[in-house]
Amino acid sequence: MxxxxxxxxxxxxxxxxxxxxxxxxxxxxxxxxxxxxxxxxxxxxxxxxxxxxxxxxxxxxxxxxxxxxxxxxxxxxxxxxxxxxxxxxxxxxxxxxxxxxxxxxxxxxTGFVRPYAITGGRTKANYPLELETLISTRDAAVLPVPDQLEHQVIMEECRTPRSVAEIAAVLQVPLGVARVLISDAADTGLVTVHRTVAGSENAEAHFMLMERVLSGLRRL
Amino acid sequence: MDSVGFKAPRQAAPQTMTSAKIVVAGGFGAGKTTFVGSVSEIVPLTTEAMMTDASTGIDDTAATPNKSTTTVAMDFGRVSLDEDLILYLFGTPGQERFWFMWDDLVRGAIGAVVLADTRRLADSFAPIDFFEDRGLPYIVGVNTFDGVLQHDLNDVREALSIDESIPLVRCDARQRESTKQTLITMVEYAMQQWLAVRGAAAPKPVG
Structure with missing residues (x-):
């Protein structure tokens, strides 16, 4: 004292x-x-x-x-x-x-918001969201108004299809956080999650994809 | 009457988009970001931080004295190959303390390009080991800084102790055409590998 x-x-x-x-x-x-x-x-x-x-x-x-x-x-x-x-x-x-x-x-x-505070602490996504999985905004006419800022950003960004990685970069949040936010947006019907051709699950589709990528690269 | 002139702003059919992914690996300062940037249609979305005193003693800058930034998270570029096909190139995190991201990177990837810097070949060992362990097809691109190939490619192959079947090409990460050719070599090799492993069981593509 x-x-x-x-x-x-x-x-x-x-x-x-x-x-x-x-x-x-x-x-x-x-x-x-x-x-x-x-x-x-x-x-x-x-x-x-x-x-x-x-x-x-x-x-x-x-x-x-x-x-x-x-x-x-x-x-x-x-x-x-x-x-x-x-x-x-x-x-x-x-x-x-x-x-x-x-x-x-x-x-x-605080200086910053802890990343998973945005997701309410949740870390799980309901969709298989790979880095390259494409997301696109659904028809705006049938959408409710998104009440979360991040969802608005996602909707704005995905008017042309964007990958999960791009969305994470734009939102400036870690990948895991972006996955939950995208998953929520998809659950709410704001965005569509495009199917990703995963290598091991569908080998034939993966081979077709490689063929398309190869010819695409040659055309560049 | 009430519906005259009204058109719902909806697309005729929801377009299905496809994406693919190629991993670009290599040691610190091997040219990954340059490689991705030379072919990407967007400025690579990177999380680069100025290398400060904080990285002294962690990142070895002896061989690349002019490098002032380093990738502290993955960076990636985008290449639209078709109306409905987008290729993403993901550069691996430059430091080994970011290994946790590599599982995400390799899952579902077509394959990987390991960029080797002959001044520090040992940096390529870790990515090569990782891809071999995961069974991901990879090729090695020897980045010819300033257009000069310092070593014979066979010597590099021997130093890396990689199998003869694995393509080893020289590339200039700054040149779009060189990057493109390296990627083509990689996809061709991945397809060969795919056929070698699964070819017998798979039906031949029609046409």
Whole structure:
């Protein structure tokens, strides 16, 4: 605690100017409070009701920090944290109304969306979607309005047939994510999945395909 | 009256499209991206990242000092061969830490072209082993950087210790015609292989 106190004073004298550090201060204020409260609860089971709202956030914050070693917010925040644990006594003696600090913007907090969050965590596709499997958008007249941005991109992209790999590249998502999104789009009737001639399953068709590719290459 | 002039914006018949896939493999800096790009009708969709300090000590750049980027994920190009036939060329991920993607790459592929850089032949061993293990037909293209073939092709074959039946061709990855010929050689070889393995059981194509 004494260490924390000393960092606090050092911080307060040097760093409290500038809009960015103000924001960081505000951010640190809440998280510091929440952490304090969680720590307090371990010691004293009877706590006020506000703790319940603070709890999920305080659990979320540390878990996301290791994923972003380069994020500038977190290292700074650690310093602030220590400083605000220093203020702990003051806060607990006379609870300041925690000013509604605007939650950090999505970009600031996470930096990116984890890929499979787009698919709701699902990893399985309902269709055999190879890298080269072609997808084309169905007749737009009978389509419901797609409610997911990715589906709109897929529909736009596949007006001329596009491969799974191309769709993944356009969406800038990993292949597995693209497969689930395409599968969903096909289930909803937005797109058609063309049949892929897989080598082992239909050897004769595979040979015919090779013949066609060969003559096609020669014509190039 | 109410239907006069109304035409449903639907195609007469849903067109069936077919696609095929050829894998382009080779070591780091062997020219895979150039090879794909020389024949692709689209700018190859690549996930290339500038090679930074992060790759120092991981990617060996001693033999290709001028190379400033490396493919960190697969890149691929598209060649429309017919109205309803599209060929995709997939470059393999340049580093062995991306091996997990190779199963996707080889499944259903016609075959593979292994681009060999004679300055670092050993880089070709891993892809060759992989394709032999999976039974995927492959040929070796010795990329002649700057148009100069540094070694006799027979020496290269011996150094790679590949069977005499496997085509070994020289190619210039920058030249569309050279790339095209290499691909033709590959598909021809794949068809020969197919006939050798299954020919007896398969019915002859009509015509």
């Amino acid at each position: 004494t260490v924390a106190m000393s960092t606090d004073s050092g911080f307060g004298s040097g760093n409290d100017e500038g809009a960015i550090s103000d924001v960081l201060n505000g951010f640190a204020l809440t998280s510091g409070l929440r952490r304090r409260k969680r720590g307090k609860r371990r010691d004293e089971p009877d706590d006020d009701g506000r703790d319940a709202t603070g709890e999920p956030d305080s659990r979320e914050a540390p878990s996301s920090s290791p994923a972003e070693p380069t994020d500038v917010v977190w290292p700074g925040e650690e310093d602030h944290d220590r400083s605000w644990t220093g203020e702990e006594q003051f806060v607990s003696a006379e609870p300041i109304p925690v000013e509604p600090v605007a939650p950090p913007s999505a970009a600031e907090e």
